[in-house]
Amino acid sequence: xxxxxxxxxxxxxxxxxxxxxxxxxxxxxxxxxxxxxxxxxxxxxxxxxxxxxxxxxxxxxxxxxxxxxxxxxxxxxxxxxxxxxxxxxxxxxxxxxxxxxxxxxxxxxxx
Amino acid sequence: xxxxxxxxxxxxxxxxxxxxxxxxxxxxxxxxxxxxxxxxxxxxxxxxxxxxxxxxxxxxxxxxxxxxxxxxxxxxxxxxxxxxxxxxxxxxxxxxxxxxxxxxxxxxxxxxxxxxxxxxx
Numbered sequence: 661x662x663x664x665x666x667x668x669x670x671x672x673x674x675x676x677x678x679x680x681x682x683x684x685x686x687x688x689x690x691x692x693x694x695x696x697x698x699x700x701x702x703x704x705x706x707x708x709x710x711x712x713x714x715x716x717x718x719x720x721x722x723x724x725x726x727x728x729x730x731x732x733x734x735x736x737x738x739x740x741x742x743x744x745x746x747x748x749x750x751x752x753x754x755x756x757x758x759x760x761x762x763x764x765x766x767x768x769x770x771x
Numbered sequence: 772x773x774x775x776x777x778x779x780x781x782x783x784x785x786x787x788x789x790x791x792x793x794x795x796x797x798x799x800x801x802x803x804x805x806x807x808x809x810x811x812x813x814x815x816x817x818x819x820x821x822x823x824x825x826x827x828x829x830x831x832x833x834x835x836x837x838x839x840x841x842x843x844x845x846x847x848x849x850x851x852x853x854x855x856x857x858x859x860x861x862x863x864x865x866x867x868x869x870x871x872x873x874x875x876x877x878x879x880x881x882x883x884x885x886x887x888x889x890x891x892x
Contacts, residue, residue: 694875711880
């Protein structure tokens, strides 16, 4: 049982915009802890995509953006490309775990 | 270039033990906290354990507390995970991940390629 809730799947056509939600609680996102996002391409290790709610590491295209409000966060991907097809995970510190909690992951399919 | 290379995975019987290693290079290992994160086959990510740069602070997920021990050797630029009393549900790819914290919770900026641990009779 993940402490952060994500939709199992989303899809979109090339060039479209999709969003992935991440819903938490008062012990994680709602407590003011930052949300971070990871992209996991098939058969590879996760890669940091967004940190500190809305910051992109060097090398991550500006097609990827993050936001946070209240007990939720969102990852937006604009101008969808075939290579964006991957699993996406949100993550935040959770005081009830004394450690990190991840969302269950969202599989993005580019139609 | 930052590199994290895990090793030590393999097949082990339930109740058995295994020690994972993570060799770090390309950065000042002794300045960073580190973590182990695992992923069961076809499942999502699960944080396992955290160790601060000086080993003074250590945390574990409830699912492994009392069975797993995280440690590090800064002189050898290495992170370890001693896993005892292994269960079927510990079967997963284990990743080591470098920790960063802006002040509002850790995130993981570099990950290793992972090492597979299979617990089965």
